[in-house]
Amino acid sequence: MDSTTTKHATVRHYIEQRIRDELSPHERLPAERMIAEDLQVNRVTVRRALEELERDGLIYRVQGSGTFVSEGRIRKSTEFTSFSEDMRSRGFEPGSMDETFTIEPAGMATGYALGVSPASPVVRLRRTRTADGRAICLEDSALPESLVPGLADGLGGLSLYTVLKDRYAIRVVRADQTIHAVVLNPAQAHALEVPEFSPALRVTRISRDAQGRPVEFAESLYRADLYAFELSVSRAPGRGQ
Amino acid sequence: MDSTTTKHATVRHYIEQRIRDELSPHERLPAERMIAEDLQVNRVTVRRALEELERDGLIYRVQGSGTFVSEGRIRKSTEFTSFSEDMRSRGFEPGSMDETFTIEPAGMATGYALGVSPASPVVRLRRTRTADGRAICLEDSALPESLVPGLADGLGGLSLYTVLKDRYAIRVVRADQTIHAVVLNPAQAHALEVPEFSPALRVTRISRDAQGRPVEFAESLYRADLYAFELSVSRAPGRGQ
DNA sequence: AAGTGGTCTAGACCACCCG
DNA sequence: GGGTGGTCTAGACCACTTT
Numbered sequence: 001m002d003s004t005t006t007k008h009a010t011v012r013h014y015i016e017q018r019i020r021d022e023l024s025p026h027e028r029l030p031a032e033r034m035i036a037e038d039l040q041v042n043r044v045t046v047r048r049a050l051e052e053l054e055r056d057g058l059i060y061r062v063q064g065s066g067t068f069v070s071e072g073r074i075r076k077s078t079e080f081t082s083f084s085e086d087m088r089s090r091g092f093e094p095g096s097m098d099e100t101f102t103i104e105p106a107g108m109a110t111g112y113a114l115g116v117s118p119a120s121p122v123v124r125l126r127r128t129r130t131a132d133g134r135a136i137c138l139e140d141s142a143l144p145e146s147l148v149p150g151l152a153d154g155l156g157g158l159s160l161y162t163v164l165k166d167r168y169a170i171r172v173v174r175a176d177q178t179i180h181a182v183v184l185n186p187a188q189a190h191a192l193e194v195p196e197f198s199p200a201l202r203v204t205r206i207s208r209d210a211q212g213r214p215v216e217f218a219e220s221l222y223r224a225d226l227y228a229f230e231l232s233v234s235r236a237p238g239r240g241q
Numbered sequence: 242m243d244s245t246t247t248k249h250a251t252v253r254h255y256i257e258q259r260i261r262d263e264l265s266p267h268e269r270l271p272a273e274r275m276i277a278e279d280l281q282v283n284r285v286t287v288r289r290a291l292e293e294l295e296r297d298g299l300i301y302r303v304q305g306s307g308t309f310v311s312e313g314r315i316r317k318s319t320e321f322t323s324f325s326e327d328m329r330s331r332g333f334e335p336g337s338m339d340e341t342f343t344i345e346p347a348g349m350a351t352g353y354a355l356g357v358s359p360a361s362p363v364v365r366l367r368r369t370r371t372a373d374g375r376a377i378c379l380e381d382s383a384l385p386e387s388l389v390p391g392l393a394d395g396l397g398g399l400s401l402y403t404v405l406k407d408r409y410a411i412r413v414v415r416a417d418q419t420i421h422a423v424v425l426n427p428a429q430a431h432a433l434e435v436p437e438f439s440p441a442l443r444v445t446r447i448s449r450d451a452q453g454r455p456v457e458f459a460e461s462l463y464r465a466d467l468y469a470f471e472l473s474v475s476r477a478p479g480r481g482q
Numbered sequence: 483a484a485g486t487g488g489t490c491t492a493g494a495c496c497a498c499c500c501g
Numbered sequence: 502g503g504g505t506g507g508t509c510t511a512g513a514c515c516a517c518t519t520t
Contacts (some may be wrong), residue, residue: 006508026452031486042510047487057415060451063487064517070453072417080474174298174475176313181422181440181465199422199440210301211267212311224422231472233321234415247489272505283491288506304506305498 007041012049014039019058025071029059032067057232080175082161083129083137083220092131099127101152103145110142113206113217121145123152125160128191129220135192136226141218164215172215175207179229184221192223199224248282253290255280260299266312270300273308298473321416323402324370324378324461333372340368342393344386351383354447354458362386364393366401369432370461376433377467382459405456413456416448420470425462433464440465 015029023029032050036043050067053059061067087094102124111118122142129137141160143151148168155163164170180202189196200221207216256270264270273291277284291308294300302308328335343365352359363383370378382401384392389409396404405411421443430437441462448457 008508033486044511045509048508050487057453060453061487062518064485064519066486066518068452072449072453072455080476172476174473176473177471179420179442179470179472181442181463183424183438183440197424197438199424201420201422208313211309212298212301212313214313222422229420229470230418231420232415232417235321235413249489274505285492286490289489291506302506303499305500305504307499307505 008045008048008052011035011039011041011046012052015049015053016058019069023069025069027069029067029069055234057234080173082159083139084159087131090131093133095130095133097128097130097135099125099155101125101154103152106142106144110217113204114142114144114214116144123148125151131226134226136223138188138191138221139218140220141216143216147215160216170209170215172207173210174212175205177203177205179203181224182221188221192221194223194225201227201229203229249286249289249293252276252280252282252287253293256290256294257299260310264310266310268310270308270310296475298475321414323400324380325400328372331372334374336371336374338369338371338376340366340396342366342395344393347383347385351458354445355383355385355455357385364389366392372467375467377464379429379432379462380459381461382457384457385455388456401457411450411456413448414451415453416446418444418446420444422465423462429462433462435464435466442468442470444470 015035018029029035030038032043032046036046039046050059050061054061057070057072059067060070081089084094103121104124105119106114106116106122108118110122111120114122116122121144123145125139125141125143127139127141128135129139145151147170148164151163151168158166161172164172182200182202183197184192184194184200186196188200189198192198192200201224203218203220203222205216205218205220206214207218209215256276259270270276271279273284273287277287280287291300291302295302298311298313300308301311322330325335344362345365346360347355347357347363349359351363352361355363357363362385364386366380366382366384368380368382369376370380386392388411389405392404392409399407402413405413423441423443424438425433425435425441427437429441430439433439433441442465444459444461444463446457446459446461447455448459450456
């Protein structure tokens with residue numbers, strides 16, 4: 001085992017593997033106390049692993065009865081993913097075209113979203129995102145210049161979030177997104193290689209670091225015929241209507 | 242206090258209230274051991290409450306330093322909500338028009354989504370959803386007839402999920418959703434009182450019970466000018482890129 | 483009655499940050 | 502070095518389901 005891995009992560013992986021390899025939906029898992037004894041850990045540690053698995057929808061628990069494998073394809077719960085991760089998980093090779101960096105005043109909307117004055121400079125990154133070489137999305141990203149000095153010199157082939165983490169020690173951990181349906185104007189349609197007035201998803205995103213501070217304000221236009229948003233949502237377990 | 246309330250829920254509410262009433266973003270909360278002593282509970286119980294608050298983005302924790310209030314408006318993390326809850330949280334009064342129930346064979350797509358044979362009967366509920374009396378969404382909902390016998394007799398003014406819970410003891414706890422952008426055909430546009438070929442969000446939803454069993458397959462068409470999807474997404478805390 | 487998950491306690495040790 | 506959060510243990514009692 002990894003020396004930096006926690007015990008509950010080990011337990012979690014062990015249980016995940018058993019679910020994948022041996023267990024069918026609605027089959028009962030060993031009792032918590034049993035798992036604890038088998039793996040020589042405390043029951044609290046087992047429960048912590050099981051809680052994560054329950055949140056992700058892999059298992060369900062019935063008091064007095066047991067813990068069972070959930071039915072249905074396992075979709076990861078709503079997680080923040082980059083365009084590249086997103087595309088790869090859908091089986092496409094992500095790419096970028098026509099990347100342009102500029103530094104300009106934030107303006108009203110962007111300034112408001114980022115919590116800075118409209119006059120303060122932001123780094124603006126515009127690019128066309130591709131999947132297997134096909135244009136799929138127009139992205140317009142703005143970051144406060146004070147947070148990321150020198151970003152406009154380029155990403156050096158890395159992903160924006162990798163650069164934020166490695167070069168600026170900024171970890172994006174949360175994003176507030178709004179998803180609209182729109183029709184494309186002629187210029188946008190041309191860039192995405194679809195007929196004018198085709199439908200598209202417009203996603204605006206405010207990315208935040210662990211402290212909740214806005215880091216990025218982005219607007220993305222996705223071709224409706226090639227892209228849809230997928231998400232799993234759940235009620236807090238143990239809560240009523 | 243409620244006799245059915247857990248201690249960690251009490252602690253959570255206590256901390257939430259302090260955040261609302263006394264603390265500003267980036268202010269430090271009392272140490273975990275301090276809160277535990279103040280409230281006469283164990284530190285583990287405090288930590289459980291803090292973990293929930295961290296997941297919901299209200300606080301962030303820095304090892305060796307402390308626990309702090311997050312910045313930015315607090316949006317509830319992605320939670321499964323009914324149309325009615327959704328509209329109320331946006332400040333509108335939800336309603337329904339033109340409710341029709343039918344019982345028909347599931348068909349290919351619905352049968353597949355619900356995991357039943359295409360020939361098996363489903364209860365189909367079609368309705369126009371309104372916000373403050375304005376048509377905002379066309380909804381087409383299908384449930385296996387075997388799960389909800391008699392549902393086609395009506396909801397009696399209650400919400401679908403309330404009826405599922407109270408009359409059929411089915412608790413919907415999870416849903417897998419897909420969000421598309423489309424343009425409306427003339428009939429749909431007429432029903433939603435917008436020009437033909439207006440954009441719309443098409444949301445398909447498979448609702449599941451705690452065991453992961455499909456309970457409902459629904460397709461909703463939302464007017465793009467009146468409705469947008471909002472969601473907060475986050476990376477698992479403590480994980481890297 | 484026995485077994486299961488749900489909650490809570492008391493205490494330990496570690497890793498990390500800060501004065 | 503002292504304080505903070507992060508992890509883990511051992512054990513207790515409760516609520517619930519099953520036999």
